[in-house]
Amino acid sequence: MSYNLNNLPKISKKPLAQLQDSLNTFSDYLPGEKLKLTVAVIAVLVNSGATIVTPYLISLGIDNFISKGDLNGLTSIILILSALYLAAVVAGYLQARIMGLVSQRTLYRLRNHLFAKIQSLPISFFNQNKSGDLISRLNSDTEKINDFLSQSFLRFIATFASIVGIGIFIFFINWQMALVTLFPTILIFISTRLISPWVQRVNKEKLEAAGQLSAEVQESLTNFKAIIAFNRQEYFKQKFVEVNEINYQKSVLAEVASGVFNPLYNFVGNIAQVMVLGFGIYLISKGQLTVGLLIGFVSYTQKFYEPLRILGTIWGTLQSATAAWVRVREILGLESNLKILKS
């Protein structure tokens, strides 16, 4: 029976398929949280809804009241806006709190489960894998999942909701402008498609290199008296230099890969703003758009692409969390092997 984690059949799926797979398998760790998650999702929707509607309300205020000098109208718009904002603040609080607590609980369960699984595995599992690598899966990989869950997951959902919401809502305001606003996303889609496999590969290699490094250190430190007694310090240093250097090279690549989405999305967002402005002025000159709505669309473009950019940043942590989750699952998956053996 092979328990060697490095000889497992590699699951080579497309990044998105792998992500979906990860989400599906991960949802096993969310039992009993359904109600809380529903409340949180509603809160997210209310919050995003407010984000989505406000630029339009401001546009209406500009065109109908500010341009015409109607102070009473302006007051009524402001009152509606204030009510909306208040709801958003309450929803934002609920969302942050519920999701935060759920993610802490989930991580707690996952870690316990993983530890229990390791306890249930036979000794040959430990003989076939380096202790350092196992330890790194148990602590730093779960820590990466934790980083994503506790810091990025929430923003991930919230930004995702407002992106989708804005994407749909602006078509109701002016479909031509909406098309121009959204057109540059094709660039994002294509570049993400092109870069993602590379990002994932580089990330996985980085995690492997980190595992090697940790294994090397672990082995040397637990046997430190032999290192001292046999004057092996130089050998230890030299070996460490090797694994450290490999880890360094892989890490630089992984870091660039995780970071490169940010400027890319920002760039596309800026292009979109310039396009919206140009096309908007053209439409105004033809009498098909008002200045208020143009200002609204400039604002929508910002609110659409800024979250995309954040999503790009989160995407990096998501990728490394997914890679970490794959490594954790490799251990969790071993349990089923053992069960088959038993039965």
Next chain:
Amino acid sequence: MTTKEKPKVKILPFLKPYTKLLFFLITLTILANGLSLFIPRLIGNVIDQYQKSPGADLTPNFVTLGLITLGIVVFTISQIVLIAYASEKVARDLRLNLSKKIASQSNGYVSRVGASDLLTNLTSDVDSVKVLVSQGIVNIFSAGITLIGSVYLLLSINLKLGLIALAILPLIGIAFRIIFSQIGQYFRAIQENLGRINKVINESVVGAMLVRVLNSQKDEQQKFEKVNLVSRDLGYKIINLFSALIPVINLVSNIAIVIILWFGGQQVIEKNLTLGEFSAFISYYGLLITPFFIIGFISNLITRSLISLGRVNAVLDAPVEQINNQGIDLVTKKISGKLEFKAINMEIKGKKILDNISFTISPKTRNAIVGPTAAGKSQIFSLITSLTSPTSGEILVDDTEISTFDKNSLFSQLGLVFQDSIIFNSTLRENIQFSEQISDSDLQKAIDTANLDDLIKSLPNGLESQISERGSNLSGGQKQRLMLARALALNPKILLLDDFTARVDINTEKKILQDLTKNYPDLTLISITQKIEPIEGYDQILLLMQGELLASGTHKELMQSSLEYQQIWESQQSAE
């Protein structure tokens, strides 16, 4: 570890070697973020120009916008590459320094601090310090420039409206102060607890065999769940604080938008503000809020980084415990193999382990230290290896105090066979040929003497075969013999065996001892053992019981003079 009080960590000296790199990085950050600030203003200008004269040529405005967009993407991508390079370089150098420092430490240091803690220092602590560079510094500067830039632009567009809108910003600052004064302690506590989690994980993985032998999986699980629970509860506390912070920021930014709409709208109506300026104003206020979120997000990372940096520095600044660096001239002479204990006492936690032990071991003799468990035999072993030092008394190697020896020189003449098998995850050759000075003939002689030839022939790749960390593909006896070969390959003057006979069968052992005398005639042998039979022919046997040296002499002499020796001998006869 003093983590109760706020750790004062000096960041600047740590970053000093990277000044140029960081300066370059900060410049890029400022350029990229500074350029972004122009965009809302330029868009506002286009709107205003169009409103003033609808027929005007707007091409120059769009060219400027396009150039700025291009500039931003060039700067930000270079920034990303530079961040990756700089932060990973810092991490690599830090790891290298740590490994060098640890390698220069004594065994006592490593066992006291603990392998698992040092592992955490080398891996997750360094990763966390890296974040200081990759996210902390960059984000502080980008948040700073965005904050200053948007405040300036808000005020320059319309001073009065700007002041009103900015007036409520301090609310965010107050909320930050209140929450972050509390949150730091929880982050520190979480980091501390992470060390505990790692310890439990480490013990259960490294000691997996023991856990299974003792069937104590349940206990391990409980230990883990306990520390894991602490982390979760601390996580709850942090979430509670954070979820209070986010609405405050949202509330403030929303109030500001309402104010801008209300007062700004009036200004537009009164023709004090153009629509383009009004739109730029709203955009800038949006930009102004983002840095607060970033700072909130980053500050917890920085707190964590600083704690980790403190822990890393503690390792780097720890004094080296060898006398080597105290300026005394260290002895590096060739030894003959003479060893003397003079009135050695040893106490651990007030308990006497060794009581006034004196003996002399002559060069080229075969000696044994016998006695029941807990007699203090292993203490003598670690004293001779100088892995520990006595409470009082002298240990002389060739009439020179052992502590004045250069450790490298001493260890290259001592062959140590530890009781527990220490096998590295590497080839068989690398496990025996521990030092590069070892010649192939020395290696072969060691292998022959340790009776390892059969094993090597049975393996597909011979000496180059890979063996696993725990040596699971080797039997207990094979592991012991491998350890012996490793010690012999050094061509030592003194060979120390700690309970070597325990796992090697009697015939192999006899053959090994014969070969040892034949192949290494100059060797001084000290064997620590419980079994008398294999050592009956030795030159000197020391009988140790409860920390006292009861008798010494040859087997014959002891059989006549020592009642205790006789008893042990008889008990072992009847057992067989």
